[in-house]
Amino acid sequence: MNKPTKEKQKKSPFSRIMTKGQARTGYKPTSGDLLMQLSENDHKRIATLIAKWLETDNPRKR
Structure with missing residues (x-):
């Protein structure tokens, strides 16, 4: 019987950092x-x- 291999999951660069x-x-x-x-x-x-700032910055878009 073959032994199951443990494959390492690749981590994202962000996860490694x-x-x-x-x-x-x-x-x-x-x-x-x-x-x-x-x-x-x-x-x-x-x-x-930030949401309030965006509302006051562009009041016509709403």
Whole structure:
């Protein structure tokens, strides 16, 4: 019987960069969760602000 071969899944270049960066900074998932809680999910507020800017920049397009 043939042994099953384990094929490595190819990672995207972005994934490799992120993995390398996380190793350098000592990133841990628990630290990431804590940072998201401390930032209070600022990405949502930033997206809202950008949407407002776009509305005021081009009011005729709506």
